[in-house]
Amino acid sequence: MFPTRALLARSVWKGPNIVPLPIQRVAPGQKVPPIMTQARSATILPNFVGLVFQVHNGKNYVDVEITEDMVGHKLGEFSPTRKPFSYKQSKNK
Amino acid sequence: MVFILGNNFLENRLLKHCLETFYGIGTKHSTRILAKFSVFPGARVGQLPTKTINDITAELSTMTIETDLRRKMRDNIQRLRDMGSYRGRRHAMGLPVRGQRTRSQILTARKLNRIDRAN
Secondary structure (H helix, E strand, O other): OOHHHHHOOOOHHHOOOOOOOOOOOOOOOOOOOOEEEOOOOOEOOHHHOOOEEEEEOOOOEEEEEOOHHHOOOEHHHHOOOOOOOOOOOOOOO | OEEEOOEEEOOOOEHHHHHOOOOOOOHHHHHHHHHHOOOOOOOEHHHOOHHHHHHHHHHHHHOOOHHHHHHHHHHHHHHHHHHOOHHHHHHHHOOOOOOOOOOOOOHHHHHHOOOOOOO
């Protein structure tokens, strides 16, 4: 993920980055299956709230449940791409 | 000794300087407050009439400064953390948030980036 690209915000006149995602409208009461996607740069729109996405991080798909706070952000911010750094001293002398 | 918003100031201190000791007020806001009440910038705190001091205190209490501002900043960073976003995670780890290199030059980030930031 490129933090500077997220922070250098997209011009308002262009509108949000809308990506065609397969969102199903099911009858209320039925569960919606998680939506698998590789579109990490898709902006989260208000009609995504409550859905579960599986966002690709290069290797596998990470479950992301969308809440109301997340609306202006992109899907890729919630799916980390790198393992956190941990230093292990090797036992070889 | 003059009271402005609960803090005591010596009478021979510059009013502009006293205003800037509040968290959230710097040169820009202090100049605007002085201009609003027609106080010249070199005024000392002891020279002002009580009415002006009361007006300034009222004005300060409507602005977001001190504890309100700190709480607002902490809430913003906490919101990022609770969502599980990348920026929230970087604040929690004390690492650069804006895409800087982490191989070196991370002293400022390690010092300042945390959930409850001081500045």
